[in-house]
Amino acid sequence: MKYIDEYRTERLIRTLARKIKEEASQEYVFMEVCGGHTAAIHRFGIPSLLPGNINLLSGPGCPVCVTPLGFIDRAVALAMHEDVIITTFGDLIRVPGSVSSLEKEKVRGADVRIVFSALDALTLAANNKDKKIVFLGIGFETTAPGTAAALIKAKESGTDNFMVMCAHKIMPPAMEAIISDGTLINGFICPGHVATITGSNAFRFISEKYNLACVISGFEPADIMLAVYMLVQQINNRQFKTEIQYSRAVTDEGNLKAQRLMNEVFELSDAGWRGLGTIKSSGLKIREKYVMFDAENVFQINTEETDTSEDGTCLCGEVLRGRKKPPECRLFAKACTPENPLGACMVSGEGACNAFYKYKRNG
Secondary structure, eight states, X not given: OTTTGGGSOHHHHHHHHHHHHHHOOSOEEEEEOOHHHHHHHHHTTHHHHSXXXXXXXXXXXOHHHHSOHHHHHHHHHHHTXXXXXXEEOGGGGGOOOSSOOHHHHHHTTOOEEEOSXXXXXXXXXXXXXXXXXXXXXXXXXXXHHHHHHHXXXXXXXXXXXXXXXXXXXXXXXXXXXXXXXXXXXXXXXXXXXXXXXXXXXXXXXXXXXXXXXXXXXXXXXXXXXXXXXXXXXXXXXXXXXXXXSOTTXXXXXXXXXXXXXXXXXXXXXXXXXXXXXXXXXXXXXXXXXXXXXXXXXXXXXXXXXXXXXXOSSOOHHHHHTTSOOGGGSTTBTTTBOSSSOSSGGGTSTTSHHHHHHHHOTTO
């Protein structure tokens, strides 16, 4: 299959592994900030192909994982309204809030439904005029344009029983927060799917301001290995820049149409991130002209943020900051498993704990 098989060729991957070993002359720490990369890195056994002096860390790249407790608590409270149907991506229903989860409320009788997009939720609203349909908008720049398109269509069609509870976030401020937090890294494997929307220009400040290596990578094993090789070369040559490895999908400017949709519907706001706290100008807030579709405005939900960290026994927050790896948590693979997740990082297939559990539990 084009763009897949050719990036999984054993000969190519082993050649890249050899070149990385030849070039890697010091200690390197690289962080990926995309849940898709986290899953792919462990699924394909990338760490086993790298020399011991290259360490890969998972960052805040899983949108389900970084959604704060307060948002989950408010969504749970909203699900208790008899005239409300909550619509959400599948993983989010299992994320634990302070006292409950959407999955538990569904078992108790709340109408919580899994959808594949905001447009699916909008269609549900058109077919259920006696209900208020609330879509839980989570995710980064990759999913935000879809939510924006649904809100524009809702306004154009006059679908007044469709609303969005918005927790969309953007990635560059979180990456800067990781740097400011003091996490010791030499460079970033930048998020490929996000960059298809934002373009590489959104990440250039990292290399220019902080002298860190940045490579935007695809998701196949050869993509990731080549990205690591490019990062090593940047550091060895002390030429810090933002390079595009994923050139078959990413440009400097990004998807201008998607950016226009986002700018039409959203404005920047401070946002809470599980494990990282509040990050300035890292969230997307629904603009005033679309406020009639903002569920938190319509229902006047208590917006006081619950602490975005875990309760102290779960180390999901530390994992998201790159301070800990999943096996360092005493709950990992014992009390906390994908079947019984105690922290958000174990819920989603893009979460670091989930990926470690599936592919690296014993090693």
